[in-house]
Amino acid sequence: MTMDISGKTFDPRDNHGDLLIAQGKLTLDSEQNAAAEARDRRWRVQTMDMIGRAGYPAGLPESFRITLGGGGEVLIGVGRMYVDGLLAENHGLTAAQGGTVGFDAAHAELRSSTAVPFDQQPYLPGTAPPDPAAGDHLVYLDVWRREVNHLKDPSLVEPALGVDTAGRSQTVWQVRSLPVADGVTCATPDDEIADWAGLIAPSSIRLSSFLVPVSDPDNPCEIPPGQQLRTTENRTYRVETHGLAADGRALLKWSRVNASVATRVVSIDSATRITVAQVARDDVHRFVPGDWIELIDDRLEFAGQPGLMRMVATADPATNVLTFDGAIPAGTFPVDADGVPTPDLNLRIIRWDQGGVVRASGGAVLADLTDAAGPGVFPAPPPGEFVELEAGIAVGIGFAPGPQRVRVGDHWIFRARAATGTIDMLADAPPHGTHHHYARLAVLEGGAGGFAEPVEDCRDPIDPDEVCCCTFVIQPGEDIQQAIDGLPLAGGCICLKPGEHVLPRTLVLARSDVTLHGEARGVTLRAPPNEPALQLAGTLADPVSRIRIHTLAFVGEGAEGANNRLLGMDGVEDVTVSDCDFSALQVGIGTAIRISNANDVTVANCRISRALAGVVADENSGDIVVGDCVMALANARGQPALIGIGMADATGPITVRDCTIRGALAGVVVNDDPSAPPASLATNSRVTGCVIELADLPPGNAPPSLVFGIDMAPEYATVSGNAVTYGSAPRVGIRIAGAHSVASGNHCRYQSRPPGLSAVGIVLGATNPDGAAAARTDDVTVGGNTVEGPQSGIFGIAAAHCRIAGNRIDGGELGNTTLGIFLNGCDDMDVAGNTILGAAAAIGAVEGDRCRLRDNRIEGGGFGIVALRMEAPAITGNSLRDCGQGGVLIAATTERSLIDRNRVIRCGSAADQGLGIAAFLVLGEATITGNEVMDTGEGRNGSSSSATAIGILGDLILEALVQGNLVTYGGGQTRDAANEDRAMRLRGLLEASVNFGDRRLVLGFPVKILGNSFIGTGQTALVELLEQRLTDNLVIRFERVTFSDNYCLHFSPPPDDRRATVSLRGHRGVIVGNHIKSLAGQYFPVNLNGVTSTYLGNVAEAPPIQGATVPMPVANFNLDT
Template sequence: MPDEGGCVCLKVGDHEIQAPIRIEKSHVSLHGETLGARVVRTDGPELLRIAHPDGLLLEHVTVSGISFELERKGSQGQVMQAMVAMDRCRNTSVERCVLHARALSQIAGMIITRCNDVSVMNCLVDNVQYGLWTAADTTGLTVVGNSFDATNGKKSDGGLVGLLLQDVSFPARIEENRVLGFVFGIVLNNGLFTGVPFSLAAGSRIAGNYIVRLGAQVEAGTLKAFGIDVAADDCVICDNILLYASVEYGGIAVSGRNAVVERNQLRSILKEAGAVRPIALLLARLGGKGSLGTIGGRVAGNTVLGVQEGIVVIGNEGAEVLDNRVESDGQEVGFGILLAASSRVRLQGNRVTNTAWPIATSGGTANVVVDNRLVRGGGGVTVVFHTSLTCSQNRVEDMRHWGILSLVGFAKCALTENRVLNCGYQQVPSIGIGASLQIGELCVESCEVMNTGVSPDNTTVSSLSWGIVADLILEARVQSNLVTYANAALLDANQEHRALWMRGWWEQVITLGAGQVIFGFSAQILDNKFLGPGRSALIEIAQQSVSDNLFRRFERLFFSNNFCWHASVAAQGTATVSLAGRSAIVMGNHIKTNVPIPSVDFHGMKDAVYMGNLAQANPVNFGGIPSPISGFNKP
C-alpha cells in the first residue's frame, strides 16, 4: 500500500488468517465485495487492528461490508482482547460488518482507544462478553443502527455489557441499536466498576435503542444492573424500549445533571416478584457511602409497565417528573414514584396504577405534587419529613389505607383542590386526608373527600372513618372543602366516624409578674360542606392537657359559613360540632341533624361567639355571647 493510502476489496469467499489484518496507514478503505467476503481466524481472537505501529495518528480509514468470524472460542487473558481494535484514529468508520464468534467468548467485539470522530454503523456483533468498549480517551463517537447479541440459547444473558462507553469526552450519539443478552445494555459511565458515577460525555444522545435482557447470575448485594446507565451531564435519553426479566435488573439509571429522559418504554416481563423487584427508572448519583447528589433533570412521557418499582429520585435538586405512566396489570408493586432527600422537585401529570405507594416522598424542601392520577393501591400520596410542600389538583381513587397523608412537616403544607375518592376501606381508622405534626401552617382547601372507608363496589366498609384528620398542628386553615358520602347509610352511625378531626400542637400560658402571656395559634374552618355519620360528633376540634399551663390545642378557633349534615344517634354527650380551645367564633353556619342533638358543644369556653347560625338545636356548654342565643340565631 503506498503512503498515500488506497482501497482494498475482498472478494467473496473465506479468507483464512493466522494473524490479524493490520491497517497502519491513513486514507485506507477496506471493503468486501459483498458480506460473502469472510475473514476467518481459528488461532486467536483478534481479526482486525487499525493502528499505527509507532502510535501515530491515522485518519480517514473505512472498513465496510466484511464478515469477521472467530471459529474457536476466545478466552480473556490479562488484557481484554477484541475481534476488531482501533487505536489513535480520526474520522474512521466501521460500517455494515459482521463480527461473529462461533461460541460465547470472553472477549470484546470491538475496542476503541484514543480515537476522534469514530463511527460504528449497521454492524452485527454477537457471542461476545462486551459488544463495543471505548477504553480510553475517545471523542466524537457515533454508534448507530447496530445489533449486539449475546443471548445464551435465547434463555439467559451471556454477555456483560453491550456498549461500555468509558473515557468518552464530548457528545456521543448512540441511536437505533439492538442490544440483546447483556447484563448491562448501554453504559456511559466511567464508574461502572469503581462505584462513583462519572463521565465527560456531556450532551450525549441515546435514542431509539431496543434493549432486551433475559436474566443472569448477579453477585448478591450488587446495585441493580441497568439497561441504560448514564453518568454524563445534559444528556438526552429518549424513545428507547427496554425489556428485562430479572429482579436484579433495572431500566434506566441517570446520575448526570440536567438529563432529559423522555418517551421511553420500560417493561418488566416478570410474572411476579417478591420483596426485591426491578427498578424502572433511577435518577440519582450514588456512591459507596450513599447519595452524592444530582441537579435538575426532566423525566417525562415514559411508560413503566409490569412488576417493578417505578420512578425513584434520590438526592436531587430541581428535577421534573411529568406525564409518566406507571402501571402493573398483575401483581401490585411497591413504589410508583419515590422521592428521597430531594428538593424543589415537581411531580405533575403522572398516572400511577396498582402500586402500594403510588407517590411517596421522604425529606426535601418545596416539592410540588400536582395534577397526578393515582388509581388502585395502598396509600395514595405519602409525604414524610418535608418542608413547604404543595400537593394540589390530584385525583386519588381506590386506595386501601389512605388518600393523602403527611407526617412531620415544617413551614406551610398546602393540600389544595385534590379529589380523594373511596380511600381507606381496609384501614382502621380509614383516612381520606391526614396530617400529623405540622410545625407551621396546614392548609386544606377546596378538596373533595368522598366515600372515605368505603370500597368502590361498596362491599368493604371500614368500622371507623375520618374524612380529614390533623393532629399536632401548629396552625391550620380548612376552607371550601367537601367531605361527603354517596350513601352514608353504609356506615354505622353508632361509631365514632368524623368528617373532620383536628388537634393543635401548642398553647402555653407564661406568667410574667402579675400578668400572663398566652402563646398559641389558630385554626380557621371556613366555607366547608361536611356530610356523614358520627356518634358523638361530625366535626371535632380536640385538646389534651399536658400541665396546668401547657395544652395540645388551638388557642383560637374560627368556625364559619359551613354546612353540616350529621347522621347520628340520640345519646348523651353528643353534638354535631365539638370545639375545644381557649376561644371560638362560630358564625353563619347551617347545621342539620337527623336526631335532636345540640348543634355545637363549646366545652365551657368563656370567650365564645355564636351568631347568625341556623340549626335544629341550640349549643351546649356555652357561656359567651349573644345572650339570649335566640336573639341572633335559630333556634
C-alpha cells in the first residue's frame, strides 16, 4: 500500500490469527495491518471453500447479469458477485444518474434497482461498450484490491482536525469484453479462447532483494565496519513496475518510503508548472529539485496505465508551486478553464527515489536518470544480474517458468532496519500486488444488426438450497431415467456432467424431493423428436413436490412447434426451475414450459428462444412466479411467436417480474379466454418491471388474444413499471379488466408510422366480442403511466369509480396521438392531473354519469375536452393550450354540467369557427364559472387564425349560470374588429306561454350572467343572447335574463343603429351594475331587443335601445363612461 507504513509482515505460512494486545506492549501499524490481512484471507479462503471461485447469490439473480437494453445497450445488473473470495458489488445507478433507489430493509441501507450501462461503470467510466460489428464477445468481470488514502478519497480527511485518517482497502470491479471467435461459449475451455488464458494469468515476474558489499564509510562510528546495510535510517522500500521497455524488459521505479511522499494537484498552471496541496510536510517528506515525480489520476490507475514521469526543476514550499522541464501533453489530464483538474479523478503526484546513473551489476548502464528529458524509470537488469538501489540494497528480476507476464503496478515491499543492518530478503518473490481476479459473465453474439438475444449467461448461482452431495453423477450418454428411477424414497440429487445428453425418450419424474442440475454451464438435454425433454408427472391428489431443476439447457428437435412443451409439469407443487435455457435445434419449438394442475412453481433466471410460447400455466394452477427471464421467441426465420407468458383457468395468482419478452405477438396474458369477456381467478396477480417488445402482427385480422402486450383479467391485479413497445395495429399495450387493480408507472410506446389509429396504450375495462360493454370494471387506478407515439392513450370502457391520474400521453416525434383519454359508458370516474400533448381529441367522455375531468394539462392537437351524452359531467381546473379545433365541448348532457376554473388558451385556431368553451343541448343547468378563456381562434405567434371566434358558446341550454369568467385576448387585440366574433353567445332551450283570457302565463328557465369580464371583438355584438320563435307560444330562448356586475370592453367598428356591445333576448331581464365600453365611442351598450328589463347602476356610453326599462329616466340611475 502506497502509505507511510513501517513494513509488510503478513505471511500465511505463519498461521497467525487475530492480534492479541498486552498491557504495556508496543503495537505497530504493521502488526495491525497483518492482522487485517489474516482476517481477510480467512474469509476469502472460507468463501472459496464453500462456493468455489466465482458465483452470485441465487436470491439476487440480476447480480452482474449482462442484458441488452433499448437500442442494444449493454447493461450490468445490480447485485453481488464473489470472485476468488472477493466481494464485488454493483450498487446500480444513483438517483442523480436516473436510477430508482429504495430502502433495503434487510441490510438497512439504500439500494438502487437500476442496471448500470457498460459505459457508466464506477471504476471504468466512459469505456467504449463492445462493438457487435466486431463479432462475438466474451464479457468478463475483473476484480482487485487497491489501497485508498486521502489523496484518492478526500473524505478521509477529518474535518475537525484537518488531517488525514487511516487508509482503506477498496475492492474495485470492472466489466470488460474480449472479442472471440464464432462458436465460443461459456463452456469453452480457457486455453481454447484466443488471448483469454494469457489475460487471466497472473504476473510471472519475480523479485529478489539482498545486500551487496560496499566500501566502508569514513566514520566507522556511524555504521560498523563490515555491515552491508549502509544507512542509519529505518526504511520501507517499494519497488514497482512502470510498464515495459521497447525490448520487452520490465521498467522499474522505487521508493524508500513506500511511495508515501505524495500530494494532490490543485491546478495545472501551464504545461510545465503545477500547484499542489503541499510541497513539504517536513525536511524528509518533501519535493526538491531533481526528484522524479509521477503524475497519475484514477482514470489511468483504473485503466492499468502508468502515470507521467517528470523531474522536478523547482519546488517552492511558500507557494506550493512545482515546475519541471518536460511539458504535460495537452489533454492528458482533464481540467476546467482555470486548469483545475476534475475532482472525481483525484489527480496527484508521487515521489520516486531512483536517480543518477543506474547500472547493472555487470557494469552496463541501464538508464541515466540525471537527464530531465529521460523516461524517469529504468529497465530491469539482465538475468543473473542485479541493480543496487542505494546503501548496499540490491534487487534482481526473474520470471517463473512459462510465458513472461508483467502488469503495470506489480510491486514488492520490504523493510530495511538500521539497528540490525538487515533487510527483508525476498527470494524470487511474486508481486505483493496488484492481483486481479476474473470471472466470465456472458457471451454476446455479435452481428451487423447488433447483439443477438438471449444473451448466453456464464455466471453460476450460489444457492444454499441446492447444495447437495449428488446421489448420481451422469456423464453424457449415460441413462438419466435410470438414475431418476434409482433414487431412494427420500429423494436425492442428480448431477449432469457438461456435454450433450441426447434423450431417447422423454424423462419422467414422478417422485418428490429431487434435484436435477448441471454441474456447470454447458449441460444440454436434447429432447426426442417432437417430444418433451422432461415431464414432471403427479396428480392433484398426490402432487410431485419439492423439485429443483437448474443450470440445464433444454433443446427441442423436430417439426416446428410440434412438441407442445420442452419441460412439462402436471400435478406438482413447490417446484423451482432456475438458470436454465430453452431453445430449438432447428427452426422453433412449441411451448418451452407448460404448467398444469400446479401450485407454487417458480421459473427464475431462465432464457427462452425460438418458441411459439414461453411459459404457459393452465388447468387449476396458481402461485406461479416467473422472474428475471429473457425470452427472444421469434424462430430462426424471424417469424413471431404467439405469446410470452400466459395463464388461463387459474386458481391462484401469477407473478411476473423483471422479465424481457421479445418477438411474440402477445406479451403476458392472464385471462381465461381473451376472445371472450375477461375473466380469471388469479386474484392478486402481478406483472412488474418487465420489458416487452411485441412483434408486428401478421397480415389480416389478428385474433383478440394476440392484441395485448399485457392483458390482466383478475381482480386486485398490479401492473407496474413495465415497458411495452409495439409497431403495428390493432394493438393494446396494457389491458386491465379486474376490479380493485392498479396500473402504474408503465411505458407503452407505439414506434411506427403512420399513426396507429387502432392502437391504444392502456385499456381499462372491456367489451364483449359483439362490441357491447362487458361487466363493470370497478375501483381501478391507472396512474403515473406514459403512453408515447402516434396512438390513442388510455381508454376506459364500462368502468366505474376508477381513477386515471398523473399519466403522460405524448405522440412524440412520430406524430400526434389520436385520442388521449377516452371514456365510454363509464360512471363516477376521476380523470385528474394527466398531461396530454398533441392529441386529436385530448379527453373524451361518452355515455356515462358524474365523471370528473379535472386538473389536466392539454397542449396542442385538435379538441381539448369533449363530453357527449353525459349525466352531470364536471370539467374543472384544466389547462388547455393550442387546441386547434376547440377547447372544452359538452353536448347532450343532463342534470348540472359544470365547467369551472379552466384555462383555455389559444384554442380553435385551426377551425373555421374557433371555440373556447361550448355547450350544446344541455337538459339541465350549464354552470360555466371561473374560467379563463384567452386568445380564442388565434394560433401561437399568429401561426393561424379562425374566420370567427367565440369564447363561450351555448346553444339549446335549459338553464345557465355564467359567472366569474375572463374572456379576453392577451398581448393586445389581434382580431379584426369586422369579424363576427363573440366573447359569449348563448341561446336557451324553450320558453312556452299560455293565454288565460286577460292573463298570460310564461314558462321557461333563466340565464344568470354574473361578474364576468368580456373583452374582444364582434362586428355587431360582443355578448349576445339569441332566440328563435317557433310559434306564437313557443320560443327557443331563455325566459329570464340576469346580466349583472360584468365588465365589457368592445373592440368594435364604428357605431350604427343596428349594433350594441351586449345584445339580450328573453322575456324579462335584470341588468344591474355592469361596466360596458366600446373603443369606437358612442356605440350602443345594450340592445334589449324588446326585453322589458330593470336597468340600474350600469356604467355605459348611452342608454339601451329597443326595449322598455325601469326605473326611468335611465340617466338618473346609471352613469355615462
